[in-house]
Amino acid sequence: MKIASILLLLISLAGCASPRCPDIPGGPRYCLQATSAVPPFVALQDIRIQRGKLDERLIAQLEVDANNMNLAGLTPMGQKVLEARFDNEVATADSLAGDRFDARALLSLVQIAVWPAASVRAGLGDDWELLETPALRRLLRDGASIVEVARIGEPPAYRQLDIRLPDAGLSLTVRAIEEEE
Amino acid sequence: MDILARSRPTTGRVEYPASLRKAGVGASVAGRRILARVFVWALPLYVVSWSFAHASPALSQLTARLDQSGVIHADFIQTKTLMALKRPLRTSGQLVFARGQGVLWRIEKPYQASYALNADSVTEVGPGGSRRVRAAREVPALAQVGRVFQAIFQGDIKGLEEHFEVTTSGDAERWRVDLAPKPALARFLKGISARGGRFLDLIEVEETQGDRTRIEFRNSRLDAPLSEAEARLLRN
Numbered sequence: 468m469k470i471a472s473i474l475l476l477l478i479s480l481a482g483c484a485s486p487r488c489p490d491i492p493g494g495p496r497y498c499l500q501a502t503s504a505v506p507p508f509v510a511l512q513d514i515r516i517q518r519g520k521l522d523e524r525l526i527a528q529l530e531v532d533a534n535n536m537n538l539a540g541l542t543p544m545g546q547k548v549l550e551a552r553f554d555n556e557v558a559t560a561d562s563l564a565g566d567r568f569d570a571r572a573l574l575s576l577v578q579i580a581v582w583p584a585a586s587v588r589a590g591l592g593d594d595w596e597l598l599e600t601p602a603l604r605r606l607l608r609d610g611a612s613i614v615e616v617a618r619i620g621e622p623p624a625y626r627q628l629d630i631r632l633p634d635a636g637l638s639l640t641v642r643a644i645e646e647e648e
Numbered sequence: 649m650d651i652l653a654r655s656r657p658t659t660g661r662v663e664y665p666a667s668l669r670k671a672g673v674g675a676s677v678a679g680r681r682i683l684a685r686v687f688v689w690a691l692p693l694y695v696v697s698w699s700f701a702h703a704s705p706a707l708s709q710l711t712a713r714l715d716q717s718g719v720i721h722a723d724f725i726q727t728k729t730l731m732a733l734k735r736p737l738r739t740s741g742q743l744v745f746a747r748g749q750g751v752l753w754r755i756e757k758p759y760q761a762s763y764a765l766n767a768d769s770v771t772e773v774g775p776g777g778s779r780r781v782r783a784a785r786e787v788p789a790l791a792q793v794g795r796v797f798q799a800i801f802q803g804d805i806k807g808l809e810e811h812f813e814v815t816t817s818g819d820a821e822r823w824r825v826d827l828a829p830k831p832a833l834a835r836f837l838k839g840i841s842a843r844g845g846r847f848l849d850l851i852e853v854e855e856t857q858g859d860r861t862r863i864e865f866r867n868s869r870l871d872a873p874l875s876e877a878e879a880r881l882l883r884n
Contacts, residue, residue: 543761
């Protein structure tokens with residue numbers, strides 16, 4: 468089942484966790500920042516996740532307001548794979564991978580990709596450097612690029628995000644799904 | 649074919665891909681969750697077949713017609729309301745059953761994805777026409793969906809009352825079936841209801857944690873021939 472492949476990918480990304488600063492395997496330690504840093508928005512997204520031989524598709528809905536950040540991921544057929552929530556104090560998550568995958572890491576990746584640079588810097592340790600142009604954001608440590616985010620469209624719900632974590636061999640292509648009113 | 653036995657969450661066994669077995673998923677809680685949710689997905693289809701077979705003489709006649717029918721098309725609108733989200737997720741598309749060939753579940757809005765399910769394989773077609781064909785053993789849950797669909801339209805139904813308290817109401821023109829899960833399923837599932845007339849019109853699934861799935865079927869029609877694209881997809 469498609470779910471099984473997605474689970475394998477998620478499990479391979481699993482790591483330890485702390486209440487507000489979930490580990491991003493192959494990425495920085497990032498502490499989630501206030502959801503009020505961006506205007507409220509809802510985004511339905513078509514996500515392609517690639518890591519090694521794994522290449523899977525996930526449909527995700529992200530809802531952000533001043534108080535909360537909620538993310539749900541489903542297979543294209545509609546089976547729920549994961550949920551993650553952050554209420555500006557505590558981040559929680561549930562995924563079919565159970566304890567093997569901390570789905571809160573996806574919230575961190577979203578913030579790293581989308582939140583204003585000042586907020587992201589506040590969530591990173593002192594040994595990290597954030598560089599960006601309007602279309603590209605990079606997180607560096609010791610001069611090495613650890614996270615790269617190419618962005619197309621307007622924030623916060625970009626039309627497309629290409630997120631790469633070379634050390635983790637992970638690549639996510641996030642495309643906004645346009646919905647009819 | 650005892651579909652229910654194949655998909656029983658408490659005793660059934662999911663055949664995971666080798667890569668996933670190495671990751672230790674096969675015997676995990678996650679595995680049981682997958683199976684349970686797949687089971688939940690599949691269950692409404694039993695409702696359809698059960699109702700066809702038992703709810704009224706008219707439905708029995710329909711069963712007979714379906715048994716002889718080559719192709720059934722229906723439009724669907726699926727609405728998932730998740731506790732975690734304020735806004736429901738809504739997809740729409742078309743369901744096609746082709747006797748002896750398989751089932752197509754084609755999502756058209758707001759994104760495109762198609763699944764062709766037959767006895768041997770599952771073909772997924774993404775946006776832009778990218779195709780991925782997987783053997784049924786590699787994607788057991790999706791293959792299971794195909795088997796269940798086959799069972800629906802062939803009236804091959806067993807064991808429903810082993811897992812549910814079944815309540816029916818209405819008549820042939822407007823019937824309703826409610827399924828209340830027995831303890832083994834009550835952990836995951838609060839209830840299922842199905843409504844219809846000549847055809848199935850609506851399925852609603854409510855899970856214990858509050859998530860709900862509603863699938864509306866419209867414009868159901870018998871014997872409209874497969875389009876060339878549909879036939880090609882089912883042939884893989």
